[in-house]
Amino acid sequence: MRIPLIDLKRQYKVVKNEINDALRDVMDSQSFILGNKVLDFESAIASYCKTKYAIGVNSGTDALILSLKALGIGEGDEVITTPFTFFATAEAVTLVGARPVFVDIEPKTYNINPSLIEEKINNSTKAIIPVHLYGQCADMDPIVEISKKYNLKIIEDCAQAIGSSYKNRPAGSMSDIATLSFYPSKNLGAFGDAGMIITNDKELNDKARLLRSHGSDVNYIHNMIGINSRLDNLQAAILKIKLKYLDKWLESRRKIAAYYKEKFKGLPLDVPYVPDYNVHTYHLYVIRVHKDIRELIKSLLEKGIETRTYYPVPLHMQECYKNLGYKKGNFPEAEKASNETLAIPLFPEITEEEKDYVIKCIKDFFRK
Ligand SMILES: *Cc1c(COP(=O)(O)O)cnc(C)c1O
Numbered sequence: 001m002r003i004p005l006i007d008l009k010r011q012y013k014v015v016k017n018e019i020n021d022a023l024r025d026v027m028d029s030q031s032f033i034l035g036n037k038v039l040d041f042e043s044a045i046a047s048y049c050k051t052k053y054a055i056g057v058n059s060g061t062d063a064l065i066l067s068l069k070a071l072g073i074g075e076g077d078e079v080i081t082t083p084f085t086f087f088a089t090a091e092a093v094t095l096v097g098a099r100p101v102f103v104d105i106e107p108k109t110y111n112i113n114p115s116l117i118e119e120k121i122n123n124s125t126k127a128i129i130p131v132h133l134y135g136q137c138a139d140m141d142p143i144v145e146i147s148k149k150y151n152l153k154i155i156e157d158c159a160q161a162i163g164s165s166y167k168n169r170p171a172g173s174m175s176d177i178a179t180l181s182f183y184p185s186k187n188l189g190a191f192g193d194a195g196m197i198i199t200n201d202k203e204l205n206d207k208a209r210l211l212r213s214h215g216s217d218v219n220y221i222h223n224m225i226g227i228n229s230r231l232d233n234l235q236a237a238i239l240k241i242k243l244k245y246l247d248k249w250l251e252s253r254r255k256i257a258a259y260y261k262e263k264f265k266g267l268p269l270d271v272p273y274v275p276d277y278n279v280h281t282y283h284l285y286v287i288r289v290h291k292d293i294r295e296l297i298k299s300l301l302e303k304g305i306e307t308r309t310y311y312p313v314p315l316h317m318q319e320c321y322k323n324l325g326y327k328k329g330n331f332p333e334a335e336k337a338s339n340e341t342l343a344i345p346l347f348p349e350i351t352e353e354e355k356d357y358v359i360k361c362i363k364d365f366f367r368k
Helices: 008-029 036-049 060-070 088-095 140-149 202-211 233-263 293-302 319-324 332-340 352-367
Strands: 053-057 078-081 099-102 125-129 153-157 177-181 195-199 285-289 341-344
Touching (some): 008 233, 036 053, 036 233, 053 202, 060 088, 060 153, 060 177, 060 202, 078 088, 140 153, 233 285, 233 352, 293 352
Parallel strands (some): 078 099, 078 125, 153 177
Antiparallel strands (some): 053 195, 177 195
């Protein structure tokens, strides 16, 4: 058997006819940039995430860059975030001219540890970017409290967490501005790059809308320096259709996670820890193995099971961030997690047989 981490072809089969029709509509209209489908999809996402505004952009990375710009963050500013995330979170901070300042993670949820944030705040600190890693929200209440105390902005990086919630509040609705990615393998994936900014703040909405389109809302009149980062009508048409299925797909993810959790009982591995107040959407199902992880990965691969570590090199250890002056040992929990975790196959269309095979192979490995 061969079991990939995710199989997008199976999902496409479910939505193929609807999507093909919608794509034909767009092609017939020959309206490709910021058309009706984009407006439609923006309002659908705003309502899904319970925010007032949604702004379609080219990618989750651009959503971060434009959110930082909309908040006026740039040269000389510092932005606090986690070193245990996809590179784009910190890259966006660097690209607007600011400095990423890392704070270690909580070992159980892998999310930023709020109790370590305050010691990193100084006069240059302007914002915090909590990342809702793997589909589970960071502990937002203490983060919001800190942001109020020090007058900082919060940008939620929800690239992996559309549909997740914290104390009944949807991911992306707990901050000044938040970002989504529709990279094909995310829980809601486009057929290419796509992303979105969501916010309740009218001023930030207006600014982000201008910034994504050359700082202009009237042809050839430019109010500010922006970039070209517009969601296109074809992607919006696809995403609008897939959005109808999202809750069902997320429910399947939760069911599969519950099944794994049950079957892994008694094995020397940690399944994802989910505090009562969180609804996890399992973008990735990440287990922690305290020893022999290399052997486990190798053994699963030999049996046709794909696994991957998200992320093998924490951001403070990246070559291109040498200039930030961090060294090995600065963020022990992030470093440990990068050595002890791996994602195993979980996607809504995975079959019973495949799940059971994954479980059997992991059990066999530990029985040896
Ligand atoms: C995927 C991802 C991004 C970047 O999104 P793109 O659409 O690929 O640019 C940013 N942050 C996190 C945490 C991600 O997982």
